[in-house]
Amino acid sequence: MKKYWKYMAFAAVALLGVGSAACSDDEGDTSWSATYAYLVPQHLGILDKAVTLSHTSEGISGDASLVFSVGLNKVSSKDLTFTFDVVTSETLPGSEVELSLPEVTIPAGELVSAPITLSVPDWSFEAENRAKVEYTVAVSVAQTAGVELGRQNLLTLAITKNAYLNLVAEAPENSVEIDRANWVCSKMDGMEGDVNVLKGTAGGDIASNTAPWWVAVDMGATHMLTGARTTHWSSYFAPTSIEVETSEDGTNWTSHGVLPISGGTQNWSLIEPVACRFVRYTALAPNSRTDITSMRLYEAE
Known part of the structure; x- marks a missing residue:
């Protein structure tokens, strides 16, 4: 050599x-x-x-x-x-x-x-x-x-x-689902689909042929966030690496690290729950067509 x-x-x-x-x-x-x-x-x-x-x-x-x-x-x-x-x-x-x-x-x-x-x-x-x-x-x-x-x-x-890394690829424990009715959702420019699929008021998916891409949720009020569950058309279209950020004002964001993840339905939890109003979810990999069909967020009971 x-x-x-x-x-x-x-x-x-x-x-x-x-x-x-x-x-x-x-x-x-x-x-x-x-x-x-x-x-x-x-x-x-x-x-x-x-x-x-x-x-x-x-x-x-x-x-x-x-x-x-x-x-x-x-x-x-x-x-x-x-x-x-x-x-x-x-x-x-x-x-x-x-x-x-x-x-x-x-x-x-x-x-x-x-x-x-x-x-x-x-x-x-x-x-x-x-x-x-x-x-x-x-x-x-x-x-x-x-x-x-x-x-x-x-x-x-x-x-x-x-x-x-304040994340683990597990479903949150001792948690309840946060009501999605008042969510205001947004997505990165250039993504396909209706962003309201995140909260279940639109069909289909949000997708992009190129990673990274992000979607964000304004929950309308502050919650003690414990984790989330996202769904995708299949594991083939699901991200294999994500970053999760939270914010109290929608301007100043705190990253909770990069998490390897897999599967058509994906769960992640915050090791240390965070009080926040805004959540931004970024798919980092793979650099090919990747989608999201829904998001459910959870807070401490």
Whole structure:
């Protein structure tokens, strides 16, 4: 595997070297003789990697890392050592980002460095933050004497920490159904069907060929929400992953996390019931035709 990785990286940087030198803004002959350094991602061609972390009672988990190497457009007659610049978004303290190697050396006669892993291994700093948060970290090769920086000198890792999972795929216990008569329902633009199927005053379904999509319910008054049951034409048309949000005013929303779910009839419960007037239900997957034929909400007895 290591030989395969090294071979692929060699091929990639060789091609990049030719392309970048030929397209250099410097039209002088020195553009062809210069040594260029590049970043070579583990998955060639993917310069921007996105990952999602889950947040449960057991903590925050997920693989927030990317692997890359430094490559040259041509071999050098001497060893070349490179360091890195790392920049993070305001939401991510730079002290939480780690590089497996602070610097790498490409030996004379070689084209590619050893792989480096950039990661955020410890998420305890966000353990108390139940909100959904997005973070970004970017890495580039620092300026090195005698070496030009190629155009492929920036890799980014976009990290999404889902909201704390306050959901479980079970029917709510010790609950009664909330009267649907006064509901005001809404749906995301572009969805097909009458939104009033949610409360049972219209037939058919609400559907979309593309996820994510959402529907929302204004219950008309505040209830201590414990969970819901949704129905779908069949398990084939049902979502396999959902997000549930609640609000007291219809403007400021609190996410209760992303829940894997299955079946033509789906139940979910809030682990910690929530006082709210508005509920927004989002189907996140699959990215194909998915529907909903009714929704019943429940409150504590």
